[in-house]
Amino acid sequence: MRYMLMLHANEADGQAVAPQDMARFMGQMYAYQQALEKAAVFISTDALVSSSEASIVRVKGGEVSVLDGPYADAREQLGGYFIIDVVNIDEANKWAARCPAATWGSVEVRRIRDRSEYAG
Amino acid sequence: MTDSEPAMARSLAEKVARESYGRLVAYLSGRSGDLAAAEDALADAFLAALEKWPDTGVPDNPDAWLLTIARRRRLDDWRKEKVRERGADHLDLVADELSAAADLDEGIPDRRLALMFACAHPSIDAAARTPLMLQTVLGLTAIDISARFLVSPKTMGQRLVRAKARIRDERIPFLVPEREELSTRLPPVLASIYAAYTNGWMEIDGAKALGHEAIWLARVVVSLLPQEPEAKGLLALMLYAEARRSSRQGRDGEFVPLDQQDVRLWDRAQLQMAEGLLHEANANGPTGRYQIEAAIQSAHVARCLGGGSNWHTVVSLYDVLGKIAPSPVVTLNRAVALARMGHRDAALADIDALSGDARMADYLPYWAARAQICADLGKRTEAVDAFTVAIGLCWSEGERRYLEEQRSRILS
DSSP states (O other): OEEEEEEEEOHHHHHTSOHHHHHHHHHHHHHHHHHHHHTTOEEEEEEOOOGGGOEEEEEETTEEEEEESSOTTOSSEEEEEEEEEOSSHHHHHHHHHHOTHHHHSEEEEEEOOOGGGGOO | OOOOHHHHHHHHHHHHHHHHHHHHHHHHHTTTOOHHHHHHHHHHHHHHHHHHHHHHOOOSSHHHHHHHHHIIIIIHHIIIIIHHHTOOHHHHHHHHHHHHHHHOSSOOOOOHHHHHHHHTOTTSOHHHHHHHHHHHHHOOOHHHHHGGGTSOHHHHHHHHHHHHHHHHHTTOOOOOOOHHHHHHHHHHHHHHHHHHHHHHHSOOTTSOOOHHHHHHHHHHHHHHOTTOHHHHHHHHHHHHHHHTGGGSBOTTSOBOOGGGSOGGGSOHHHHHHHHHHHHHHGGGOOOSHHHHHHHHHHHHHHIIIIIOOOHHHHHHHHHHHHHHSOOHHHHHHHHHHHHHTTOHHHHHHHHHHTTTOHHHHTOHHHHHHHHHHHHHTTOHHHHHHHHHHHHHTOSSHHHHHHHHHHHHHHHO
16 A cells, blocks of 8 residues: 655754754655665655745635645645555554654554455 | 652652552453443543552552442443434443442452453554553553554554544453464454554654553563463563663664663562563473563674673574564574675675565664665675665654764765
8 A cells, every 4th residue: 555654844944953863864864765665665755945945826716716735734844755665554653663754743644445345 | 870759759659659550440340341331431540540559559458449439439420421423332331330340359350461362353454553552551641651552642543542442332341262262363453562662762862662561561461371482581571771861862862772881770570570571481491482582682682791602502592583584684683694704795695595585675673784784894885875864764863863973984
């Protein structure tokens, strides 16, 4: 089953990290991806640019609104994701706990709906 | 490090309370098979004991104390309404047991072993057995243990509820199996206890280890089944590891490998206990995996305490272990011992042979061992790659940092 590990973190805290620490974190994220690949559970990953470049679009009741991100009241912002293929949520949680991003932010584990679940 | 007096009082009180709680749960649920009802009946009393005993001291008769509170607080509202809703037969039965137990003159018989056999019964999902034992025998809550198993407290709670319903509905017997059945029924009990330990041994930052609790469960088995060498072997194995726990982390939380540990931090009393148990277990020759694994730990301890290199002994013990309980982990550990004897090429060949095994793909010790042996052989690129995978498999910052340092040593 496919799970999305959604990496949330406080962007302001991230910007305050010293360059050498940031280099170390990046190295850990690279190592984590290597481990996922060796274990044959890796599907894909991406990192997102700052939510200050985001826009929030709504089309509601014939009215269109476009706002600049981020959501003002969110403490953590989505900064990237991994998609992995594992047998169950327990395994997905184990990988989430190994994700270095869990040490500075939080990792939300979500199962991706399978195509077969749309049928009928 | 010496524990302060209040801390010691607290830990003693907790120990007595949990011992008593487990005995009472096992006794009260024995006939009905309704663990949830027994736990429910004792919940308030147990909480009160955990709260009060550290200050007031442990009562002379802890079982009677718990039973009195349980009867006073629960029985009334229990008999009134709540019960009627959920089909009261079992609860009535437990209530009767509660009264009967309180009137026992000779004390509550210890049926915890029978309870453990029910928890590790073949009909119970293997993943639920360990949490079930920790909860019913030691009174740990889903919140206490869920982080260790990397599930949410809610999920853990649901699993425990399901497992208990299964025991009740399938009428899984609370019985210690007879001699001939014991050889097949004891291994899952011991495996469930060891799973609590190895889970506790795995470093996860911020999740409380369950090492003490696993040792506790093994002690219960050893005391109630003293003729079983494997139970003693398991207890010895865990005590050897536990005795070294405080030396596995340096001052800044960094991981310290076995051969660099400060042996002055080792708990000598625990090591002595482990030696004694191993000796007793092996009286009729080594017959099971835990005894051999304990013997391997004994050899490591002897070497580190200045007994000189004994890696050949370790290798031959792994050979024996590989015959009775073959597994890729045994092959891996044997290869590490081979490398320590200087046979690095042979060690790497054995490790290479494991590379297709899916169980090794996300096994941190495999990648760490591979990295170290490649580094020693001057295979720098392979060593760096293996260290990188190992770093990606870490659950704790201390281990991550240690492996990062090892890797940067090769690069410099």
